Amino acid sequence: MLKKNRKGYLYLLPAILILGIFVFYPIINTIIFSFDETKAKGFVFGFGSYKYLFQDKRFIQSLFNTVIYAAIVPALSVIISLLIANALANIKNEKVRGMFQSIYFLPYVTSLVAIGIVWSWLFNSEYGIINFILGKVGISPINWLNDPKYAMIALIIFAVWKSLAFNTLILTTGIASINPQYYQAAKIDQATSGTIFRKITVKLVSPMIAYTYVISLIAAFKVYTEVYVLFGGRTLDGAVSTVVRYIIDRFYGDQDFPLAFAASVVLLIIILTVTLVQKTVARNKIHY
Numbered sequence: 001m002l003k004k005n006r007k008g009y010l011y012l013l014p015a016i017l018i019l020g021i022f023v024f025y026p027i028i029n030t031i032i033f034s035f036d037e038t039k040a041k042g043f044v045f046g047f048g049s050y051k052y053l054f055q056d057k058r059f060i061q062s063l064f065n066t067v068i069y070a071a072i073v074p075a076l077s078v079i080i081s082l083l084i085a086n087a088l089a090n091i092k093n094e095k096v097r098g099m100f101q102s103i104y105f106l107p108y109v110t111s112l113v114a115i116g117i118v119w120s121w122l123f124n125s126e127y128g129i130i131n132f133i134l135g136k137v138g139i140s141p142i143n144w145l146n147d148p149k150y151a152m153i154a155l156i157i158f159a160v161w162k163s164l165a166f167n168t169l170i171l172t173t174g175i176a177s178i179n180p181q182y183y184q185a186a187k188i189d190q191a192t193s194g195t196i197f198r199k200i201t202v203k204l205v206s207p208m209i210a211y212t213y214v215i216s217l218i219a220a221f222k223v224y225t226e227v228y229v230l231f232g233g234r235t236l237d238g239a240v241s242t243v244v245r246y247i248i249d250r251f252y253g254d255q256d257f258p259l260a261f262a263a264s265v266v267l268l269i270i271i272l273t274v275t276l277v278q279k280t281v282a283r284n285k286i287h288y
Helices: 001-031 048-053 057-089 094-109 112-122 129-136 147-178 179-189 193-204 206-221 224-232 243-253 257-282
Strands: none
Touching: 001 206, 001 257, 048 257, 057 094, 057 147, 057 206, 057 243, 094 147, 112 129, 112 147, 112 224, 147 206, 147 224, 179 193, 193 206, 193 224, 206 257, 243 257
């Protein structure tokens, strides 16, 4: 028995070493140096970086933007993905279903930079197709990518669309794995489509719904690339600044390393807390 355990530990050793070197060691160092107040050689323990952080309007704005983004994008993405996955599952023709699945999965394998360029054109205030459609219903053109009032809305639309591909793929697989006898029994009982969807589909794929939501939520708190490719690195006076952008600006721009480390620790705590709370709340709501 002991030899078998040793063999198992040996198999785990490479993964443990990689995690230790590239994950846990940097995290521990980040936490330690976030308390450094020298901003130079040496180390002086203190809470100065954290005190300044929560007095910095740029960080507060970035944190607010990130929370708004994380509250909206994952929820919208999972709901829309579930509806799309359910619609795909109800297509009887396998060739047609496969074609639509390929179309929905295309954004996942396409470069984010290329997608950002396309959406920059779609959001263009002068010749973008979105303003063209809005103009047909009597709405004046909106300067999506330059007006701070609408920038976050544009970012959310872009982010939701981008995340649909992966979530739809996962949920489609989950729905396809449901035993057809459940649906047959529900139809015999003359259950409506809405009832079947709520009582069978949603309930039986709830583990995958929870998985896609948690993954989307963690990604939402780390959002950066989407902002960069859509707005070309601009923050529009902080309207689309995020915590990750704040960390990068403090680390590479101001070279205020302790402040960047402190912001990283705050972000880590937020992600861990939200994830643990979500898992605890969902534990009794998910059908396994």
